[in-house]
Amino acid sequence: MNHVEFSKEILILVGGEKNVSNFTHCITRLRFNVKDKSIVKAEDINKIKGVMGSQWQGEQFQVIVGAESDKLYSTLCKIGNFENSAKINTNLDQDLVKRGKWSWKSLGYKALNYLSPMMTSVIPLMVAGSLCKVIAYLLGPDFLKVIAADNGLYVMLNLMYDAFFYFLPVFLGYVAGKVLNYNPIYGIYLGTLIIVPGFINLVGVQNSLVVLGMSFPIISYSNSFLPVLLGGLVCKYILGFLENHIPSSAKALLIPLLTVLIMAPVMLGICAPLGTYIGNYLGNIFMYLSSANSFSRIIGATLITIAWPFIILLGMHGGLSAFAMSMMNDYGYDPFLFNTAYVANVAVFGIALGVALKLKSKENKSLTLNYFFTCILGGVTEPILYGVLIKYKKSILGLISSCAVGGFLCGIFVPKLYVYTSTSVLGIWACWMNQEDPRNTVIGNTILLITFIVSVAVTYLVKDNEDA
Structure with missing residues (x-):
């Protein structure tokens, strides 16, 4: 494939550089947000050698090119003077669902738009950590017996596994901020809030924490994912509300302070217990099917x-x-x-x-x-x-x-x-x-x-x- 000639032909058929308002890509597709859909010649694009197909998703036109997407994207960015950004990690984009009349279908798409990038962002580290655990098992005392349980390599490999799964809420908190377009430092805080040692040390010691008459259940949330996903959504709206209603001169102080004061009881009293309940319920469905x-x-x-x-x-x-x-x-x-x-x-x-x-x-x-x-x-x-x-x-x-x-x-x-x-x-x-x-x-x-x-x-x- 001649990437330059291919890219020039694609660009002409989508209406030229001036018709493209945003240009991204994923592992298999070139994704064009265009100003005028009527001048995009999809049938002619599908005839180009190397194009596997094309489709509209909402206002976005996607050209399916398979494994060549990275190289073609870089070439098109140079030819069309587009900003070259990292490929997106999901087959769903936030712009695929039009804003309009509420429906269960649109709600489902929006939920997937949120969940998919959240999970696909952490999967590479999840796989890497899991493989470290596999290597430790293969070399360790339970299989090949190459290294003992107190060997430094065995200990290190298990730490590499635990470093991801124990702190999973922190990773997801960061991704939540990125996906929902607010400062991810707030998402990180939500993750640390439910696994901070002072809270985890209370697990098994007492059933609840009473603060100003409010009771918060004491549960281990390490390795959990739904509490932070729910908390991340709430945090987005809290930050938006505070941004719109606090004077500019006081934003630097009041927005972080009020966000923390609001989100701490929301996370520990609502999002974390509810997320755990939902996760257990869904897990029980699949466990039921398996048995x-x-x-x-x-x-x-x-x-x-x-x-x-x-x-x-x-x-x-x-x-x-x-x-x-x-x-x-x-x-x-x-x-x-x-x-x-x-x-x-x-x-x-x-x-x-x-x-x-x-x-x-x-x-x-x-x-x-x-x-x-x-x-x-x-x-x-x-x-x-x-x-x-x-x-x-x-x-x-x-x-x-x-x-x-x-x-x-x-x-x-x-x-x-x-x-x-x-x-x-x-x-x-x-x-x-x-x-x-x-x-x-x-x-x-x-x-x-x-x-x-x-x-x-x-x-x-x-x-x-x-x-x-």
Whole structure:
């Protein structure tokens, strides 16, 4: 692909530099906010070699280009004199939902717009911390016995894991401020407020803290995520109200002071207990599904596995990962949601290899293999979903059939996901590891392998008119 020529052609067809009010990108798409939608020539853009498709999301025009998005974005920024900013970490943007009449649908989209960037922002560190725990387990006294429990390396690896999960509310508080466009230092404060040692030391000692006649429950909120998400939303409106009603001369002093005085009881008395209750309730739903009668469990696991790739296409996977994290925090493992998601990702990897094996065109074969290796090494599925599934439409038969097989097996054997790892080939095998349940590792990885084989085989055997 000639990035310069490609970028020039795209820019002309979206109406030129003057028609673009904002330009961003994500892992697979170039995203244009335009002034005049009528002059964007979407059909002509779709005909450009290298474009996998395009779509409107609200007022934003998205051009799907797969793994080339980073390079094309940089080239377009130079050609169009656009500001070059970091790629966004979600398939949902705040401008995708128009402001207008309230509806449950718009509320759901806005919730996902908030949850998705929150969770996708912390997932890289979450995966890194989890892999440190896996390395400690593999080398430690419970497995290979290379290092003892008091060895400095073993201690350090466990500290690297704890540093993320214990202080998760602090990380989420920072991201909440960034996502909601207020000073993230306030979000950090909300996170520290519920895990400060003086509060944590009261857990198990007394049931509540009484302040001026108000009773605040004493619960451990380390590793939690919903309390800060709820508190972050409240904080946004508190800050906005204070900004609009306090004289400029007193803002520097009164806004921080009043925010702290208001948010402390709101967090400890409302957001933190409510967030914990909601998280437990949602976690119990998935726990129920994992332990339900065989028929319900198998049907549920199969349907979720089949749906997961399409949930990614809709950009909803970031928000759902929050509920999986809730189960990990409460029970120490995820018995249902993310184990099916990992199986579905492996099915997506398989369709790329299956398509590549049957393609006759060297150019198309090379491009599809590029998607395959990019995804299995990077642990992402979007390039395959947009670059392979949409282009070679019959590959959906391989995807659905392998997801059904993998989900069916998850419903029968119910493997538990103990560690969040990357879904790349380098880390996905370790997600099932637990020294007290070695059988779980074998079951989980066997299901992954069977799912991948079925995906490759079915995709390869299905005849496609576009396998040239």
